[in-house]
Amino acid sequence: MCRQKVKMGLFGSSLSSSLIAVILVLSLAVVCHGGKTSTFVRKVEKTIDMPLNSDVFKVPPGYNAPQQVHITQGDHVGEAMIISWVTVDEPGSSKVVFWSENSKEKRHAKGKVSTYKYYNYKSGFIHHTTIRNLKFNTKYYYVVGIGHTTRQFWFVTPPEVGPDVPYTFGLIGDLGQSYDSNRTLTHYELNPQKGKTVLFVGDLSYADNYPNHDNNRWDSWGRFAERSVAYQPWIWTAGNHEIDYEPSIGETKPFKPYSHRYHVPFKASNSTEPFWYSIKRASAYIIVLSSYSAYGKYTPQYKWLEEELPKVNRTETPWLIVLMHSPWYNSYNYHFLEGETMRVMYEAWFVKYKVDVVFAGHVHAYERSERVSNIAYNVVNGICTPIKDQSAPVYITIGDGGNLEGLATNMTEPQPPYSAYREASFGHAIFDIKNRTHAYYSWHRNQDGYAVEADTMWFFNRYNHPVDDSTSTQS
Numbered sequence: 001m002c003r004q005k006v007k008m009g010l011f012g013s014s015l016s017s018s019l020i021a022v023i024l025v026l027s028l029a030v031v032c033h034g035g036k037t038s039t040f041v042r043k044v045e046k047t048i049d050m051p052l053n054s055d056v057f058k059v060p061p062g063y064n065a066p067q068q069v070h071i072t073q074g075d076h077v078g079e080a081m082i083i084s085w086v087t088v089d090e091p092g093s094s095k096v097v098f099w100s101e102n103s104k105e106k107r108h109a110k111g112k113v114s115t116y117k118y119y120n121y122k123s124g125f126i127h128h129t130t131i132r133n134l135k136f137n138t139k140y141y142y143v144v145g146i147g148h149t150t151r152q153f154w155f156v157t158p159p160e161v162g163p164d165v166p167y168t169f170g171l172i173g174d175l176g177q178s179y180d181s182n183r184t185l186t187h188y189e190l191n192p193q194k195g196k197t198v199l200f201v202g203d204l205s206y207a208d209n210y211p212n213h214d215n216n217r218w219d220s221w222g223r224f225a226e227r228s229v230a231y232q233p234w235i236w237t238a239g240n241h242e243i244d245y246e247p248s249i250g251e252t253k254p255f256k257p258y259s260h261r262y263h264v265p266f267k268a269s270n271s272t273e274p275f276w277y278s279i280k281r282a283s284a285y286i287i288v289l290s291s292y293s294a295y296g297k298y299t300p301q302y303k304w305l306e307e308e309l310p311k312v313n314r315t316e317t318p319w320l321i322v323l324m325h326s327p328w329y330n331s332y333n334y335h336f337l338e339g340e341t342m343r344v345m346y347e348a349w350f351v352k353y354k355v356d357v358v359f360a361g362h363v364h365a366y367e368r369s370e371r372v373s374n375i376a377y378n379v380v381n382g383i384c385t386p387i388k389d390q391s392a393p394v395y396i397t398i399g400d401g402g403n404l405e406g407l408a409t410n411m412t413e414p415q416p417p418y419s420a421y422r423e424a425s426f427g428h429a430i431f432d433i434k435n436r437t438h439a440y441y442s443w444h445r446n447q448d449g450y451a452v453e454a455d456t457m458w459f460f461n462r463y464n465h466p467v468d469d470s471t472s473t474q475s
């Protein structure tokens with residue numbers, strides 16, 4: 001927009017119109033920073049957790065009934081699913097019975113059960129069972145709780161991996177279990193664009209905000225999220241609220257509750273830890289990174305990512321998406337520079353391998369960047385300003401799920417040129433891949449109707465269609 005107005009000024013014919021144009025340009029230079037800070041004013045009310053007796057936390061009836069049922073992709077390409085649940089009365093069976101919509105043949109798979117202790121809390125019996133050899137693009141029913149109280153759910157497998165396969169991802173981060181969290185989840189469920197898989201960018205239950213990290217809040221979160229995650233996979237990223245490191249009560253093993261409860265298919269991508277891994281799904285290649293595991297040179301995560309990025313075949317999966325928790329580009333006055341050290345380590349790779357988009361959370365608000373990079377700095381040259389870069393990803397902060405810590409409302413001013421849109425509201429987003437060149441992205445705030453799009457962008461694929469897709473130059 002700014003550039004177009006500048007051109008109009010320069011082509012003015014008379015002296016007076018040129019003078020007006022110069023004044024116009026000068027005034028625009030003061031107010032135009034390339035991006036937009038939304039003027040939407042959210043109704044301010046305190047963000048509080050729903051009480052444990054809320055209906056969304058209800059324990060399913062029946063002896064040893066499975067609860068907190070959740071699924072995630074179980075292999076690298078989408079032909080397997082990890083089914084997880086908790087039983088509380090006794091271990092019961094880790095068997096899953098499953099069948100496809102068009103088949104009467106019932107198959108079964110067996111998994112494993114485990115428990116953990118955290119300070120004075122003892123977990124229920126946590127089951128994880130991987131079901132394999134699923135057909136693509138097929139609806140499956142599955143039953144858990146064999147032996148006592150059974151519960152039945154369903155999911156749809158993704159289409160076979162390929163470059164023009166449309167697929168719709170939802171984006172949720174920093175969800176928690178407040179009344180606002182419930183609104184976010186409802187808005188996602190009722191969004192007419194119908195997300196098929198959630199890319200979750202970390203910070204699930206916020207149990208660690210309770211005295212002694214009351215792990216009952218991990219259980220209530222599991223029951224709350226079940227209504228979505230039992231029916232479609234959520235792809236997990238570890239956030240800082242998953243660390244649960246608390247030496248004052250003797251809890252010194254990071255990620256203990258999270259890694260017992262949420263399994264991911266990390267071995268399928270040759271990762272050695274569940275905190276960084278990759279999957280393919282339809283036309284997308286999704287890389288999950290851990291902001292809270294070592295990522296410096298020589299570390300396992302660094303070596304894995306160094307080997308992983310060249311493996312991505314963009315003729316097969318054109319859309320390269322990275323998930324992490326702590327954002328690299330963030331113009332809010334919260335968590336300032338927390339993502340900076342990882343950016344220094346990996347940003348040049350993201351530019352080299354033309355990552356399409358990076359989704360992060362952590363900051364409890366919404367922000368979308370221009371395509372920028374900041375990789376020229378070498379300590380002595382002083383070149384340390386982000387510049388527009390068509391090989392760089394768009395960075396989206398979507399930590400606006402609605403947890404009890406409330407909104408991040410304080411922004412740095414003026415809005416930096418790399419920031420395309422920012423708004424302090426709770427919500428979720430949809431990344432809707434159309435084909436190998438185009439994806440439609442929309443962000444939805446909780447205060448609006450389910451179909452309303454508060455921020456949108458057509459993504460042009462960086463490998464197949466690397467044309468400038470900035471919303472500020474298109475308008």
Ligand SMILES: [Fe+2]
Nearest residue numbers: 203239240362
């Ligand atoms: Fe966080």
